[in-house]
Amino acid sequence: MKPFPVNLFGKATTLVQLKATGRPLLAAERRYVSEGAIELEPDKDIMEYMRNYSADHYLLTDMKFTAAAIFKENNVEALFNNKWLNTAPNSLAQVMNVLALCFEATHPPILIDNGLAILENEKIERHIMKNIPGGYNLFVQDKEVATLIENLYVKLKLMLVKKDDAKNNVLLSHLKKINDHLANRNTRFLTGDTMCCFDCELMPRLQHIRVAGKYFVDFEIPTHLTALWRYMYHMYQLDAFWIRPPHTAQQQ
Incomplete structure (x- = not known):
C-alpha cells in the first residue's frame, strides 16, 4: 500500500513510531517502514518533529505529512492529517494491513475505536467495558x-x-x-x-x-x-x- 499522493506539496510523507517490544508489533512496524515511512525514535514527539522538519525544509505548512502510526503494547494508533480528511481511511488501512500480515497463525480480533486499534480478546473486552456506556x-x-x-x-x-x-x-x-x-x-x-x-x-x-x-x-x-x-x-x-x-x- 502506497502513501496517499499529495501533488501540491510533493511526495506525501508518513511517519511511524514503535513503543512496543512484542515480535508481531516489531514486525508490523518494520513492514510499515518498508513501505516508505520515516521512523521516529520512541521518545520523539511527532508534532515537534513535523514542526522542525517543516522549518528545516522551508515549508509553510505541514500538509506534506498525510499519516502516521504509533505501535504500542496495548494498542496501535492510526493518525492522519486533518487538513487532508481523505487520508484517514488510507492511514487506517495501512495499519490494518501490516498488522494482518505480521501476526502469525490465526489473525487476532482487532477493535478500532476513534482511530485506536486494540488487539486481543481480553484487551478488547476491557476497552468496551471501560469506555462504552453499559459495555x-x-x-x-x-x-x-x-x-x-x-x-x-x-x-x-x-x-x-x-x-x-x-x-x-x-x-x-x-x-x-x-x-x-x-x-x-x-x-x-x-x-x-x-x-x-x-x-x-x-x-x-x-x-x-x-x-x-x-x-x-x-x-x-x-x-x-x-x-x-x-x-x-x-x-x-x-x-x-x-x-x-x-x-x-x-x-x-
Whole structure:
C-alpha cells in the first residue's frame, strides 16, 4: 500500500513510531517502514518533529505529512492529517494491513475505536467495558442462556432442507423454550433489562427464522409465544434496526 499522493506539496510523507517490544508489533512496524515511512525514535514527539522538519525544509505548512502510526503494547494508533480528511481511511488501512500480515497463525480480533486499534480478546473486552456506556453488559456470563440459544441455526437449516412437520416441530419446541425462559424472567432481554452478548447472537437468528422460514417453507413464529414476540419488539426498537450506516444511506 502506497502513501496517499499529495501533488501540491510533493511526495506525501508518513511517519511511524514503535513503543512496543512484542515480535508481531516489531514486525508490523518494520513492514510499515518498508513501505516508505520515516521512523521516529520512541521518545520523539511527532508534532515537534513535523514542526522542525517543516522549518528545516522551508515549508509553510505541514500538509506534506498525510499519516502516521504509533505501535504500542496495548494498542496501535492510526493518525492522519486533518487538513487532508481523505487520508484517514488510507492511514487506517495501512495499519490494518501490516498488522494482518505480521501476526502469525490465526489473525487476532482487532477493535478500532476513534482511530485506536486494540488487539486481543481480553484487551478488547476491557476497552468496551471501560469506555462504552453499559459495555460490561455485553460480557455477561450465563451458562443457562448460552445453552438455551445454541443450535438454533442447525434446527432452522434442518427445517429448510427436510421441509417436513417433524423438523418444524423441533424448531417450534426450541422457540417455546426460549419463550418460556423470557416469560419466567419477565425482562426485556435474555439476562435482564440491558442487552448482552447473547442477545446479539439470538436476535439475528430469530430474524433469519422469520425471513427464511416464511419465504422457503411458509413457517411463522406462532403468535401465542407472546414473551418471544415481546422480546423481538424490544429488539426492533433498537437503533441497529433503524439507523443505516452513512455509506449505505443512498443504497436501496
